[in-house]
Amino acid sequence: MRNVFSRFLIAVLLAAVQSAWAQIPTPKEHFGFNIGDDYQLANFTQTEAYWKKLASVSDRLKLTVIGKTAEGRDQYMLIVSSPENLKKLDRYKEISTKMARAEGVTEEQARAMAAEGKSIVWIDGGLHATEVVGIHQLIETIYNVVSRSDAENKRILDNVIILFTHANPDGQELVSDWYMREKDPVKRKNEGIPRLYQKYIGHDNNRDFFIQNQVESRNMGKQLFVEWIPQIMYNHHQRGPAGSILAGPPYRDPFNYVFDPMMVTGIDAVGAAMYNRLNAENKPGFTRLTGSSFSTWYNGGLRTTTHFHNMIGILTEIIGGPTPEPVPLVPERLIPNNNTPFPVTPQKTWHFKQSIDYSVSLNYSILDYAARNSDHLLYNIYVMGKNSIRRGSSDYWTPTPKRVDEINVAYKADQAKARPRTPESAAAGGAFRGGGGIPSKYYDDIFQAPAKRDPRGYIIPSDQADFPTAVKFINALVRTGIQIEKSKSAFTVAGKSYPAGSYIVKTAQAFRPHIIDMFEPQDYPNDFQYPGGPPIRPYDAAGWTLAFQMGVKFDRILESFDGPFEKMPYGTLQLAAGxxxxxxxxxxxxxxxxxxxxxxxxxxxxxxxxxxxxxxxxxxxxxxxxxxxxxxxxxxxxxxxxxxxxxxxxxxxxVAPLRVALWDTYGGSMPSGWVRWMLEQYHFPFNVVFAKEIDAADLRSKYDVIVFVTRAISAPSARDSVMNAMFASRGPKEEEVPEEFRSMIGTITASKSIPQLKKFMEAGGKIVTIGSSTGLAYHLGLPVRNAIAEVTKNGSNEPLPSEKFFIPGSLLNVSVDTTAKASWGMSAKTDVYFDNSPVFTVSPDAIAKGTIKPLAWFPNASPLRSGWAWGQAYLQGGVAAFEANVGKGKLYAFGPEITFRSQSHGTFKWLFNQLY
CATH class of the missing domain: 3.30.70 (Alpha-Beta Plaits)
Known part of the structure; x- marks a missing residue:
C-alpha cells in the first residue's frame, strides 16, 4: 500500500512539475508590465527574449528566423497553430502555394485540397516603428493565441496557420529605447528621435515591396510571395482620421483595374467581419470607404502588393500610444453614415490599452473568419489564379478610364456628324435614346480593338544596352513570386529575332495582375472633389510602372508564343552572363x-x-x-x-574619385537615406553632411560635390524667415538631445547656408540638387523661372492652381541631351518620376552664352507615360534639368525625382556622372 501511495505521489509531483514547466508566461511576468499599460514600451531585445521563452514552453508555436535586418538583428516569423497542424506544415504550405498558383490543378483537385488544407493568415506588426501599437498588439495577440483554451481559440488553432511577423526589429529597438530613456514616465515622448527607424528609409519601408531593395522587404516578400502565399494578410498601422478610432476596409475608390473582382469583394467580406465584431463588443469609431484616404490603387506597400497576388490584403490605421491622448470632437463625424456606422464620441483620455484591445479584437475577427471559411479562402484564391491564367491565355482588355473616354469621344463625334448640334440636343447631352446607353459597336470597335488587347507575354532581350539592370528588374519579379522563363538559344517571335539568354514573362499566370502592373502604364482616373474643383490626391503614387522607371527595353507580344524557353524555379534569382x-x-x-x-x-x-x-x-x-x-x-x-x-x-x-557629401538632417530624410543606400550599393565613397557643417564655412577644403535631395532646400519666398522659424521650432531643443546627435540639428537657411553654398561653387565645387532642392537656383539669382505659372490679373507670376495643373507621382517622358557629360550613358528619350516637380523656363540669352545648359526638357504637350497628369500640356517646352556655371563650379538642377526610392534606375546616371 505504501508503494502504491508513493508511486501516486511521484506521479502527482511529476504532473505538477510538468504543468509548471508548460505554464505560458504572461507579458507582465516577462516585461514587468502589461502590454498596453500607459507610459510603457517593450524594446526588441525584450520581445525577442519573450518569444524565445514562449517557443520553449508552447507546442502551438514555431519560432523561425526569416533573415537578418539592415542592422544585423534576427527578423522573426512566429508560426502558430495546433500541435497537430505544426507537424504537417510542409503539406499545408504545399497546398497553399499550389492553390495560389493554380497551375495544373483541376477543379476536383482544388476542391479536395480546399477541404484538406488550412487557411494561412499573415499578421504583422511594427513596420512603421513610431506607430507603436503595431508591435505591441502583435505581442499581446500571440500571447492570447498560445495561452487561451476557449472554443473560439481552439477553432482557430485547428483551422488556421498564423504567420505572426515582426516587420521592423531595428525600429522597435530604436523607438522604444528612445521613449523609455526618461525615468519619469509622464515625461516620456517619441518626438525628437534622431534618425530614421529603418536604417536607410524610415517610413518608406512600406513603399518597397514591388522592388524589394531593403533586406527586411526581401525577408518578408519571400514568405509572402514564394514560400507561403497566405490567403489573408493583415498589416497594422497608425493613425486613424481625427474623430475616429481607426480606418479599415473596405477602402475608397479607385481600386486598380487589374484586380480580380473576388479580391475586392474578399476585402469587403473580411472587413464586414472586422467591424461587426467591434460593434458587437461596443467598440465604436471604425471608419471605412471615403471616411479615410486609403485606397487599393497603389502597388508597393506591404499590404498593397499582396492585392496584385490575389491575397485579401487588410490595412487598419488606429489611434493611440503609451502616452494617453484625447479623442477630439469632429462634428461631421458624429452622425452615423455608411462611412462610419457607429461613431465614437469625443473622449478626454484615450489609453494605450484601449488601442491594444481593439487590435486584438480585430485580429481575432480575421482569424475567426478564416477558421470558419478556410475551405472558401483556399478555393477562392485558386479561382482567382485560374481567372488570371485564363485572361493571360486569351484575348483580354483591361478596362481603363482612357478607353472609356475614347468611346465617349468617338460617339459624340459620330453624333455631331449625324445631325446638326442644336441647343436642345446640347442640353440633352447627345444621349442615346435606346435605354440610356450607346450602340455596342463602340465597345467592339474601340474598347476591344485588337491592337489594344493585353499582351500574352513580354520578351526582355539580352542584347539591350543595360542588360544587368534589366536582370535586376527580372529579379524584382522573381522576388514577388512571378514565373520567369529564359531562352536557351536564339529564337524568333512575331517576325523578330532574339538572342539566347533573353527573358520571357508570360501573363498566363496566377499573379498576372502584378505582371501587368509592372510592365504596363497605370491609368489613374480624373478624381476631383467636385466638377471644376481641386483634385483629390492619390493615396501614394498614381503611376510607377517599374519597367519604365528602370529603363528596361521589352516587347509586348499579343499572340500566344513559345520557343526554346526554360522555366526558372520559383524564387530563383538571376544573374546576367558577364x-x-x-x-x-x-x-x-x-x-x-x-x-x-x-x-x-x-x-x-x-x-x-x-x-x-x-x-x-x-x-x-x-x-x-x-x-x-x-x-x-x-x-x-x-x-x-x-x-x-x-x-x-x-x-x-x-577619372578620379571626388570628395562627396550627402545632405541629411536631424530625424533623418527618407530621400537622403535612399541615396545613401544607393551610394553604398554602387560603392561610392561619401560623407553625410548636416546644416551646421554647411553653415560653418570652408566647405571647399573638405568636399568637391554636395548632393541635396528633395525637401532639403526650398525656393525663396517672402515667408522664408517664418518657415525657418517653424522648422526650427518643430525640431528638438539642443539641450534635449544627447551630445552625440547635436551636430545634426539645424536646417538649410537663406541667411547662413546659401552664402556658404555659393562660395563653395564659386571656388570650383559642384552641387547636385534634386526635386524641390532645385530651388537653390532661385536663391543664386540664376536666369530661370517657374515654367508652371501664369500671370495673374494684378500682373504677378503665380504657380498654376491644382485645378489647372496637377501631376502627383507619375512617370513622364523627357528628351535628353546625351552629348552632355552630365548625361553620358542616358537614353535620348527617358522616363522620369515626376511628383508636382519643379519645371523651368531658362533665359535664351543664358543658353546662348553657355551660362546654363538644358539637360532634359518636355518636347511635347503629352509626356505622360504612366499615372495621372492633369494639365500636362503646360509642360511643353519646359526644362526638366539643367546645369549652370557658378564661378568656377557648377550647379546641377534635376527637377524630377531621379533617385526616387531607388526604383528609377533609368535616371541614376544623372547622379553618378557628377560624382567623378
Missing amino acids: NVASGSAGYQIKASVNDAFIAVNDLLKAGADVYRLSDGTFYIPQSTKSKSVVEKSSKELGIQIGAVSKKPSGTMQK
Missing part, C-alpha cells in the same frame, strides 16, 4: 551600364587608372591591378567588358 574580351591595351565598359560605376569605383579603390572617352565610355588600361578587378566585376555583376588592342585616340578624361 564576359571579358581579350585585348592587349586595355578594357572598355559602356557608359549605358549602371553597374559600370560599381566596377569603376572598385578599380579606383584598387589604385587602377580609369579614363572616360568623349562619349562617356570607360577605358581601363591593362595592368595587374585592373585585370583582377575587371574579371571579378564581370563575373559578379554580369557586365560585358570590351577590350582594345591599342590605346584609344582622341581626348580622354582621367
Whole structure:
C-alpha cells in the first residue's frame, strides 16, 4: 500500500512539475508590465527574449528566423497553430502555394485540397516603428493565441496557420529605447528621435515591396510571395482620421483595374467581419470607404502588393500610444453614415490599452473568419489564379478610364456628324435614346480593338544596352513570386529575332495582375472633389510602372508564343552572363551600364587608372591591378567588358574619385537615406553632411560635390524667415538631445547656408540638387523661372492652381541631351518620376552664352507615360534639368525625382556622372 501511495505521489509531483514547466508566461511576468499599460514600451531585445521563452514552453508555436535586418538583428516569423497542424506544415504550405498558383490543378483537385488544407493568415506588426501599437498588439495577440483554451481559440488553432511577423526589429529597438530613456514616465515622448527607424528609409519601408531593395522587404516578400502565399494578410498601422478610432476596409475608390473582382469583394467580406465584431463588443469609431484616404490603387506597400497576388490584403490605421491622448470632437463625424456606422464620441483620455484591445479584437475577427471559411479562402484564391491564367491565355482588355473616354469621344463625334448640334440636343447631352446607353459597336470597335488587347507575354532581350539592370528588374519579379522563363538559344517571335539568354514573362499566370502592373502604364482616373474643383490626391503614387522607371527595353507580344524557353524555379534569382574580351591595351565598359560605376569605383579603390572617352565610355588600361578587378566585376555583376588592342585616340578624361557629401538632417530624410543606400550599393565613397557643417564655412577644403535631395532646400519666398522659424521650432531643443546627435540639428537657411553654398561653387565645387532642392537656383539669382505659372490679373507670376495643373507621382517622358557629360550613358528619350516637380523656363540669352545648359526638357504637350497628369500640356517646352556655371563650379538642377526610392534606375546616371 505504501508503494502504491508513493508511486501516486511521484506521479502527482511529476504532473505538477510538468504543468509548471508548460505554464505560458504572461507579458507582465516577462516585461514587468502589461502590454498596453500607459507610459510603457517593450524594446526588441525584450520581445525577442519573450518569444524565445514562449517557443520553449508552447507546442502551438514555431519560432523561425526569416533573415537578418539592415542592422544585423534576427527578423522573426512566429508560426502558430495546433500541435497537430505544426507537424504537417510542409503539406499545408504545399497546398497553399499550389492553390495560389493554380497551375495544373483541376477543379476536383482544388476542391479536395480546399477541404484538406488550412487557411494561412499573415499578421504583422511594427513596420512603421513610431506607430507603436503595431508591435505591441502583435505581442499581446500571440500571447492570447498560445495561452487561451476557449472554443473560439481552439477553432482557430485547428483551422488556421498564423504567420505572426515582426516587420521592423531595428525600429522597435530604436523607438522604444528612445521613449523609455526618461525615468519619469509622464515625461516620456517619441518626438525628437534622431534618425530614421529603418536604417536607410524610415517610413518608406512600406513603399518597397514591388522592388524589394531593403533586406527586411526581401525577408518578408519571400514568405509572402514564394514560400507561403497566405490567403489573408493583415498589416497594422497608425493613425486613424481625427474623430475616429481607426480606418479599415473596405477602402475608397479607385481600386486598380487589374484586380480580380473576388479580391475586392474578399476585402469587403473580411472587413464586414472586422467591424461587426467591434460593434458587437461596443467598440465604436471604425471608419471605412471615403471616411479615410486609403485606397487599393497603389502597388508597393506591404499590404498593397499582396492585392496584385490575389491575397485579401487588410490595412487598419488606429489611434493611440503609451502616452494617453484625447479623442477630439469632429462634428461631421458624429452622425452615423455608411462611412462610419457607429461613431465614437469625443473622449478626454484615450489609453494605450484601449488601442491594444481593439487590435486584438480585430485580429481575432480575421482569424475567426478564416477558421470558419478556410475551405472558401483556399478555393477562392485558386479561382482567382485560374481567372488570371485564363485572361493571360486569351484575348483580354483591361478596362481603363482612357478607353472609356475614347468611346465617349468617338460617339459624340459620330453624333455631331449625324445631325446638326442644336441647343436642345446640347442640353440633352447627345444621349442615346435606346435605354440610356450607346450602340455596342463602340465597345467592339474601340474598347476591344485588337491592337489594344493585353499582351500574352513580354520578351526582355539580352542584347539591350543595360542588360544587368534589366536582370535586376527580372529579379524584382522573381522576388514577388512571378514565373520567369529564359531562352536557351536564339529564337524568333512575331517576325523578330532574339538572342539566347533573353527573358520571357508570360501573363498566363496566377499573379498576372502584378505582371501587368509592372510592365504596363497605370491609368489613374480624373478624381476631383467636385466638377471644376481641386483634385483629390492619390493615396501614394498614381503611376510607377517599374519597367519604365528602370529603363528596361521589352516587347509586348499579343499572340500566344513559345520557343526554346526554360522555366526558372520559383524564387530563383538571376544573374546576367558577364564576359571579358581579350585585348592587349586595355578594357572598355559602356557608359549605358549602371553597374559600370560599381566596377569603376572598385578599380579606383584598387589604385587602377580609369579614363572616360568623349562619349562617356570607360577605358581601363591593362595592368595587374585592373585585370583582377575587371574579371571579378564581370563575373559578379554580369557586365560585358570590351577590350582594345591599342590605346584609344582622341581626348580622354582621367577619372578620379571626388570628395562627396550627402545632405541629411536631424530625424533623418527618407530621400537622403535612399541615396545613401544607393551610394553604398554602387560603392561610392561619401560623407553625410548636416546644416551646421554647411553653415560653418570652408566647405571647399573638405568636399568637391554636395548632393541635396528633395525637401532639403526650398525656393525663396517672402515667408522664408517664418518657415525657418517653424522648422526650427518643430525640431528638438539642443539641450534635449544627447551630445552625440547635436551636430545634426539645424536646417538649410537663406541667411547662413546659401552664402556658404555659393562660395563653395564659386571656388570650383559642384552641387547636385534634386526635386524641390532645385530651388537653390532661385536663391543664386540664376536666369530661370517657374515654367508652371501664369500671370495673374494684378500682373504677378503665380504657380498654376491644382485645378489647372496637377501631376502627383507619375512617370513622364523627357528628351535628353546625351552629348552632355552630365548625361553620358542616358537614353535620348527617358522616363522620369515626376511628383508636382519643379519645371523651368531658362533665359535664351543664358543658353546662348553657355551660362546654363538644358539637360532634359518636355518636347511635347503629352509626356505622360504612366499615372495621372492633369494639365500636362503646360509642360511643353519646359526644362526638366539643367546645369549652370557658378564661378568656377557648377550647379546641377534635376527637377524630377531621379533617385526616387531607388526604383528609377533609368535616371541614376544623372547622379553618378557628377560624382567623378
